[in-house]
Amino acid sequence: MYRCLIIFVLFTSILKSQDTGFNPDGYKYQIQSIKGKIEIDGKLDEISWSGLQLATDFWLQAPVDNKRAESRTEVMLTHDDSGLYIGARCYDNRQYVVQTLKRDNFGESDEFGVVIDPINKKTNGFAFGVNVMGAQTEVLISPEGSDPSWDNRWSVATAREKDYWSVEMFIPFKTLRFNADNMEWGINFIRIEPGTNEVQVWCPIPRQFEFTDLGYLGRINWDRSPGKSGTNISVIPYSAFRTSKSENTPSDTDLEIGGDAKIGLTNSLNLDLTLNPDFSQVEVDRQVTNLTRFSIFFPERRQFFIENNDIFRFGQGANQPFYSRRIGLDPFGRTVPILYGARLTGNVTERTRIGLFNIHSRTTDQTLGQNFSATAVHHRIGKRSLLKGLFLNRQTYDGSESLQRAYSRNGGLEADLSTEDGKWQVQGGYLLSSKDGFSEDNQHLHGGLFYNGTKFRAFVQAQHVGENYFTDIGFNNRINNFNPVTGEVVRIGYSQIGNMFNYYIFPENDGPVNFHWSGIENFIWFNEGYGLTEWYNRIRHFIFFKNTSQLRFRLNNHHVDLIFPFGITDTPIPAETYNMTEFNIQYNTDVRKKIQNTMFAVYGEFYEGTKLTINTNVSYRAQPWGNFSVGIEYNDINMPDPYGDLNLTLATGRAEINFSTSLFWTTFLQYNTQADNFNVNSRLQWRFAPMSDLFLVYTDNYRIEGMFGSKDRNIAIKLNYWLSI
Numbered sequence: 001m002y003r004c005l006i007i008f009v010l011f012t013s014i015l016k017s018q019d020t021g022f023n024p025d026g027y028k029y030q031i032q033s034i035k036g037k038i039e040i041d042g043k044l045d046e047i048s049w050s051g052l053q054l055a056t057d058f059w060l061q062a063p064v065d066n067k068r069a070e071s072r073t074e075v076m077l078t079h080d081d082s083g084l085y086i087g088a089r090c091y092d093n094r095q096y097v098v099q100t101l102k103r104d105n106f107g108e109s110d111e112f113g114v115v116i117d118p119i120n121k122k123t124n125g126f127a128f129g130v131n132v133m134g135a136q137t138e139v140l141i142s143p144e145g146s147d148p149s150w151d152n153r154w155s156v157a158t159a160r161e162k163d164y165w166s167v168e169m170f171i172p173f174k175t176l177r178f179n180a181d182n183m184e185w186g187i188n189f190i191r192i193e194p195g196t197n198e199v200q201v202w203c204p205i206p207r208q209f210e211f212t213d214l215g216y217l218g219r220i221n222w223d224r225s226p227g228k229s230g231t232n233i234s235v236i237p238y239s240a241f242r243t244s245k246s247e248n249t250p251s252d253t254d255l256e257i258g259g260d261a262k263i264g265l266t267n268s269l270n271l272d273l274t275l276n277p278d279f280s281q282v283e284v285d286r287q288v289t290n291l292t293r294f295s296i297f298f299p300e301r302r303q304f305f306i307e308n309n310d311i312f313r314f315g316q317g318a319n320q321p322f323y324s325r326r327i328g329l330d331p332f333g334r335t336v337p338i339l340y341g342a343r344l345t346g347n348v349t350e351r352t353r354i355g356l357f358n359i360h361s362r363t364t365d366q367t368l369g370q371n372f373s374a375t376a377v378h379h380r381i382g383k384r385s386l387l388k389g390l391f392l393n394r395q396t397y398d399g400s401e402s403l404q405r406a407y408s409r410n411g412g413l414e415a416d417l418s419t420e421d422g423k424w425q426v427q428g429g430y431l432l433s434s435k436d437g438f439s440e441d442n443q444h445l446h447g448g449l450f451y452n453g454t455k456f457r458a459f460v461q462a463q464h465v466g467e468n469y470f471t472d473i474g475f476n477n478r479i480n481n482f483n484p485v486t487g488e489v490v491r492i493g494y495s496q497i498g499n500m501f502n503y504y505i506f507p508e509n510d511g512p513v514n515f516h517w518s519g520i521e522n523f524i525w526f527n528e529g530y531g532l533t534e535w536y537n538r539i540r541h542f543i544f545f546k547n548t549s550q551l552r553f554r555l556n557n558h559h560v561d562l563i564f565p566f567g568i569t570d571t572p573i574p575a576e577t578y579n580m581t582e583f584n585i586q587y588n589t590d591v592r593k594k595i596q597n598t599m600f601a602v603y604g605e606f607y608e609g610t611k612l613t614i615n616t617n618v619s620y621r622a623q624p625w626g627n628f629s630v631g632i633e634y635n636d637i638n639m640p641d642p643y644g645d646l647n648l649t650l651a652t653g654r655a656e657i658n659f660s661t662s663l664f665w666t667t668f669l670q671y672n673t674q675a676d677n678f679n680v681n682s683r684l685q686w687r688f689a690p691m692s693d694l695f696l697v698y699t700d701n702y703r704i705e706g707m708f709g710s711k712d713r714n715i716a717i718k719l720n721y722w723l724s725i
Helices: 002-017
Strands: 028-030 059-062 073-079 083-091 111-117 125-131 136-142 145-147 155-160 164-172 184-193 198-201 218-221 233-246 252-266 269-275 338-347 352-361 369-381 385-398 401-418 424-435 443-452 456-465 480-483 488-491 494-505 513-527 531-545 550-561 577-588 595-606 609-622 626-638 646-658 663-672 677-689 692-703 709-720
Touching (some): 083 111, 125 155, 125 184
Antiparallel strands (some): 111 184, 125 136, 233 252, 269 338, 338 352, 369 385, 385 401, 424 443, 443 456, 513 531, 550 577, 577 595, 595 609, 626 646, 646 663, 677 692, 692 709
């Protein structure tokens, strides 16, 4: 403990003394109040745009970060009492790349975006972007990364002129969360040019960081306080009609009504409510082939759970005490009805951010009701560092009565310390679980040191998970070990140590290579009572070309002492020692071309035999209205008797047709022999008003083996409308 305190004090001193060499004073924009009305049509022809300060002379952020951009971009800002107006002219040769007209696909087409930090504390912010054809993206930014699934109301339009394309944005103050007395906001402007494979920014950002990094922002200086955003209440009611049919059961038809509400309690604190929520419009999970001994982490796709989810993110890697897919979904991904939910998130002071939620699932014929609650607190220290606290509780209910001993709780503290330039990070945390009958060996301890330089990047991390550390609302795939001989699941605690070292080479000549990336990574696991049982080593070299194509090589070695047999084959693989080496190669073609291809091949040892994996995906872009792709992953596993060979196929097909920036039709097909399932998911979405949608969704699942037939079928029609009060 004494050594940990010394390390903490030393690192805190580094935070205070770090000189980044970055001077935001050179990137200030003095905003003025609007002179008249602005119509959001993309044309920038109103008098209100004349005489404003220009933000121009952009820098390259990629492929290099030490040169001015050759393409000229001009940005202007103004405001009224209701929101912020942004205008931009992006000069170019009109050879646009437009990957899609769908929302939330920023970074793939000719695009312009703005990053805003209204609190101006480098921890949380917003990004708004648009491509040349008007497809919108809005993003929440946190220390954990960017979340493009966030949706809110704002307006944007584009226009295409002879030698430039232009943008007009209006972002209501009600959409942002800010301190009304803060006269200086953080801001940056981004331009994506796929034709030259460039990312351009107004305020320079080192190329090893994301172009949305909040540590490298210029400033908006307000001519007067933006003021309070006023009443900020939105109600989003929905109605959904659904019919479903499962084999050996009669058809079931439901008409459901529910809705959400968003209430801005202050400019920076928001309350979200949901009653009888319906997620029928959410796209199905992408199926995967699982050749490991453990379960797979699937991402959350439901909007209510995604927004502001970063504040509940603790732990290390996939070992998370909070995993929202434990709420409202069973282990097979099937819906468990939710009665209500409430979530409060935002800043209570300029340094302290909170998150609270309470969600209650219904009692059904198959499951008892569950109440899920959480409290999280983030407190900023220094420039870019956080101290975090978390408490989670799951309580089982039988009707309206709670079952006294049917609970699971988690709580703990974490520190996420970073130098001001973001190059050095130290992370560490301690979490405990509480469950009836388990009071020892119930902790999760983790820590890591990270360095993110221009040419050299590395991390070293470690964690320990006790045998009785339960995460009923979380994800921890290694704690449960399945014995296929007895059918038992045995909990075994473990410790993990991992490191990764990467080196980047940026050629200075005019050749075809953008940069080289070489690296090694190593992970080892110790199981309680068994000692060192597994390690994984990888050497890799990636080549990134200036035309956006990529060539990747990997050499992997996996050594494992199986504690239990591995039941991937008909006859389980025995619990012995295995040392497996494999080599893989991957090639991705130029993403700007209308026809693109990804090819991936792996060959090597696999326990008692060998494994060949071939994975390829071909896509065609009918710019800008359509995207079509087919893919196949084939695993050929050859094993000696008595285990038997294993041949697994996962084939996918996808058709995306964009009739406009508000009408989309997507059909997704998946053929998975490992899951014995053929899935069809087709979704038509019409955004008939801002944040208001009509969905028509068809989902069907068929057996593959034996007699081909439908397992279950669902058709849903859902209408929701965003009403601002």
